Amino acid sequence: MVKPIQALARGLTVVNAINNAAGPVSLADLHRVTGIDRATLLRILTTLGQEGWVYRGMGDRLYRLTYKLHELGGQVQIRDAMAQVAAPVLERLQQQLHWPCDISVFDGDSMAIIETSRSRSPFVLNREVIDYRPSMLKSAIGRAYLAYCDDRLRTTILRRLSEQGGEEGRLAKDSVYIERMLSEVRERGYGVRDPSIKSLPSDTEEEFRAIALPILVKGEVQACLSFVWMKSAYPDPDIDQVFYAKLRPGAEELAQLFEQHQLY
Amino acid sequence: MVKPIQALARGLTVVNAINNAAGPVSLADLHRVTGIDRATLLRILTTLGQEGWVYRGMGDRLYRLTYKLHELGGQVQIRDAMAQVAAPVLERLQQQLHWPCDISVFDGDSMAIIETSRSRSPFVLNREVIDYRPSMLKSAIGRAYLAYCDDRLRTTILRRLSEQGGEEGRLAKDSVYIERMLSEVRERGYGVRDPSIKSLPSDTEEEFRAIALPILVKGEVQACLSFVWMKSAYPDPDIDQVFYAKLRPGAEELAQLFEQHQLY
DNA sequence: CCGAGCATTTCACTCAGTGAAAATAAAAAG
DNA sequence: CTTTTTATTTTCACTGAGTGAAATGCTCGG
Incomplete structure (x- = not known):
């Protein structure tokens, strides 16, 4: 020591x-x-x-x-401050649930992971998660953010996405897909990762699942709390409900902390 | 050491x-x-x-x-910051002119002296100058501030003064007196203490004179630089002109420093 | 003028801070 | 996967740096 x-x-x-x-x-x-x-x-x-x-x-x-x-x-960035405030909560959740959690914020055109409990996880997934930018439409955090963010902002984001090519662009134009996805998120209270993607570059061998909860400060999403686990570890197909129930108090605590520290 | x-x-x-x-x-x-x-x-x-x-x-x-x-x-107050930034300049002026200088700002309804070089002066006048509030209409700093401050603010200050009784209230209503005093200050470039008052409680034995220059940042008075000396030490009745010439660069330097540090 | 309160200096002791080097851990290269 | 390189952390012995008691100097109020 x-x-x-x-x-x-x-x-x-x-x-x-x-x-x-x-x-x-x-x-x-x-x-x-x-x-x-x-x-x-x-x-x-x-x-x-x-x-x-x-x-x-x-x-x-x-x-x-x-x-x-x-x-x-x-010089201290709001983002750093969020990460600092969130860290103890992430750690606690991680100990309870035995799988890592992340905090991410919307930055420019995509979600940026600003803090993670992965380094303390017995299951090390990927050490370079921070600043990795997952898909806005298929990742759990992207979906959670879109579902709860301001209407005008969502429109802007979708327009930008649809301007860029690829599958992301195609989906962004598909208003039926978007609307169904968003209402599913709002109904559940959390975003679920599209099973077709592997959100992290390292997800090659195993199949992972992920869910993400919005952190609402004064009615606005300021960040997302996300949680990842290995699908094969749990046979129960409704396991995400169980995790959600345990994550929700954490998300609310984070919202309170952010409000206290005026991180919005 | x-x-x-x-x-x-x-x-x-x-x-x-x-x-x-x-x-x-x-x-x-x-x-x-x-x-x-x-x-x-x-x-x-x-x-x-x-x-x-x-x-x-x-x-x-x-x-x-x-x-x-x-x-x-x-927690750091702008006022403290001004005092800190001003201190070296005050000290230099003090060494050049052998009499103390002060920095004051307008606070609520009167001028507050926030820093002084008096403690380093060989002529110790009064150690409790800081936070002493001299007359707004007769002191050099009050006059300098009024002459250069925003028109609307001046009106408000004068109205408040005229509401309170005493000589200060009477003078504040005397628009002829006020206008002449203000235009004199603007013509000279500095405020002069009314000889009838003793601006500091300690000025009992000797007669002092004082002048004050506005510190203009982006066209607005943010503070005043004032200078006090014993009348009997200089026979020349126009000595204030001499002091003014030497103080002016200091006031301009202070203005620049305040602008640099965004103290306004 | 004296005394109370506060700031500063002096000084001797010893323990706390220091850096070299070794051990461990983590990345990067092969 | 193994080796090489690079970064982090621990250990340890030395001594010089930080510490507090006490003495001195300064400022103010009576």
Whole structure:
């Protein structure tokens, strides 16, 4: 196990303390709050100052966080934040269900998988899942997204798909196919992968099934929670119902978390 | 002199490195960029992880900054940021002119002094200047702000002032007085303190004079740069012209800095 | 002028941070 | 599938860096 660095941890504690305080703080304030010796505090603050993290007002000589932190936080992508918030939930679901789950968002013209519990799964399927873009019309996540997204957005997506050739383009124009597929998803509450495709490049030997649930924040799909398993492991043809029942609370929890953190 | 803490500085360097990188980074990436030993890096990353500063994607096992930094940066006030950015300029002006300067912003109904070089001045006037609210109509900074602010805002401010009693209320209703005062400020390019008032509580023994320049970012006053001196030290009655000439580049530099950092 | 509270400096001790190297794990090549 | 290469993690011994007690210096209020 890796032993953490106390000196660093203390420094971060001080940054937090300054941040949590109502306003600018004095050294004595920080001493009271953190319990760290004044001499040590002074050295920590000097270091933070040199690195441009805290700043000392000339007038009152009190410590404040610098504008640098604005710039730091600004770089963090909403997508990263979603992945971070979702990770513990994914892990829990994975432990319950023994198969990996993914979180994906719509990005431009297709779904992007932003986080997965696959690396912790005893069944390693594919390590490069992240950023793999599955079919919008046949994958479970694509279907789930389309079924719950805004009408205007769906129209736009389908138009773009139909402009590009191939089977994807052909299906996008087939309004009967689309409508039936969408209403099936809405009726069930989750998207199911078209059995004819193998959503991941590695799905060569075994047959996999997948379902995906929309994560609805304030009535809008912000992401999809998907789940994959090996068909041969379960004889029951209605096994997806069982998985759905267990995944649904997870999807709702994720929706709440996203709402809390304003990730939409 | 205080010896900075290396262990902390390195940790902060790592945070910067992760932030500056294009995307998520591996341990090896960080080793290349920072030159810190892999073992040490691992411990730093573990510490940062425990404190909730960096996060490791489950899928790709790469390091990213957490959403926490968003929250940290969010707390930093624009006002603090202005004070920080302005401080070095104030200090330089102070060294050139040997009298203190202040930066103030309009806040609600009056001007708030947010930073001052007074503590470094050989002439200590008053240590509690910060947050002292001088008269809007007679102080140099109040006048400078009124003269350059948006017409609608000026009307609102004057209306509010006239609603409150006292001399301030009486003057606010005196449109002849107001108009003459404002056009004088605009003609000169700076506000001058009404000699009848003592803008700071401590101005009891000596007579002080003060001038204030608007800091115009994209045509709008975002703050005022003010300058105070003891009248008795300079026999020349036109000394304010001299000071103005030296302060003006400072005000323009501040305007540029504020624009760069988007502090408006 | 003195005393209380706060900031800063000094200093000795020891333990925590460090980097070389080895072991393990994961990819890539053959 | 096996070998080679590359990346990650663990181990460990050394010492210099971080630590807190105490002393000093500074600022303000009475």
